[in-house]
Amino acid sequence: MDDGRMCQDLPPFVDVEWLEARGSDVVTADARWYLDGASGRAAYDDGHLPGAVFADLDASLSASSGSRGLNPLPDPEVFAHGMSSLGIGDDTTVVAYDDAGGVIAARLVWMLRALGRRAALLDGGLGAWRGPLETNPAEPTPATFTPSPWPRARIAELEDITAGAGIVIDARNADRFDGRHQLPTDPQAGHIPGAVNVPCRQNLSPDGRLRPIAEIRAAFANARVEDATTVISYCGSGVTACHNLLTLEQAGLGLGRLYVGGWSEYAADPRRHAELG
Numbered sequence: 001m002d003d004g005r006m007c008q009d010l011p012p013f014v015d016v017e018w019l020e021a022r023g024s025d026v027v028t029a030d031a032r033w034y035l036d037g038a039s040g041r042a043a044y045d046d047g048h049l050p051g052a053v054f055a056d057l058d059a060s061l062s063a064s065s066g067s068r069g070l071n072p073l074p075d076p077e078v079f080a081h082g083m084s085s086l087g088i089g090d091d092t093t094v095v096a097y098d099d100a101g102g103v104i105a106a107r108l109v110w111m112l113r114a115l116g117r118r119a120a121l122l123d124g125g126l127g128a129w130r131g132p133l134e135t136n137p138a139e140p141t142p143a144t145f146t147p148s149p150w151p152r153a154r155i156a157e158l159e160d161i162t163a164g165a166g167i168v169i170d171a172r173n174a175d176r177f178d179g180r181h182q183l184p185t186d187p188q189a190g191h192i193p194g195a196v197n198v199p200c201r202q203n204l205s206p207d208g209r210l211r212p213i214a215e216i217r218a219a220f221a222n223a224r225v226e227d228a229t230t231v232i233s234y235c236g237s238g239v240t241a242c243h244n245l246l247t248l249e250q251a252g253l254g255l256g257r258l259y260v261g262g263w264s265e266y267a268a269d270p271r272r273h274a275e276l277g
Helices: 016-025 040-046 058-062 077-084 105-112 160-163 215-221 241-250 263-266
Strands: 026-030 094-098 118-122 167-170 232-235 257-259
Touching: 026 167, 026 263, 040 263, 058 077, 058 160, 077 232, 094 105, 094 215, 105 118, 105 241, 215 241, 232 241, 232 263, 241 257
Parallel strands: 026 094, 094 118, 167 232, 232 257
Antiparallel strands: none
C-alpha cells in the first residue's frame, strides 16, 4: 500500500462543499502546530470543526529531534498507534486542516497518502469553514491502522542531497532561504547549495486557498520543475515541505520525494556548505 495507490481517486485538496457532502464518512483532523511553541492543542480546544480530532505533530507525526533533524518521521508503530487512537483506520478517509492554509496539516496528509491511505487537505483550512465551531474534544472510537514501513520511493535521504540527485526545492520563506533571517532552530543561515526557493505559502491565495492550477504550474516552471518525479522537497524539518509535494500532485505534475531531515539535519554539520543569497 504505497505510492498513493489507494487514494488515486481522492485529490490532495478538497473544498468545504466536498467535506460537508460526506459528513460522518470522513474523519476530520485538526493538525494545528506552531513553530514559535504556541500550543496547537490549546487552539483546538478554543474552537475546532465539528467532530474534528486533534492530530498532535509532536506526539504522533514525528519522532524526537536528534541527528536526523527536528521532526523525523516516527516509527511506523508509533504512527499507527496515533492514528488508531484518533479513529483513523486502514480504510478511513481523512481531511486535515490548520489555520495556516494547510502548510502544517500537509505533514499528516502526506504521511497518509505516502502509505496509500485516503487523505486530503481542506482547501482554505479553518478559515474556509462557514459554520460554528465546537469546543468539546472529540471522543473517537479506536480503529485498526496497520503499521507500514515508510516507502523509500517517496523519501530522500541526506546522501541523495549531497549527491546532487534531482531538483531540490526549499519550501521556506525567502528570507530564511537567502540567509537574511535565521530562526533559533536553524543551525546555520542560508540554504542547501543548488536548491531553488519555492515558498510553500506562495502556493496560496490571500484567502488561504490554493491558487489556480495554471499559476501553480507557472511558479514551479520558474523553478525548473515540470515533472515532480525529479523533485526533492525540503524545509526546516520536513513539515511545510509536504505542502509543496501535495501542490505538485494537485497540479498534475506527479509525485516528488520528501527530504524529511531538511535544513535542521543538513546544516547541523558546520562542515556542510550553506549557500546565501
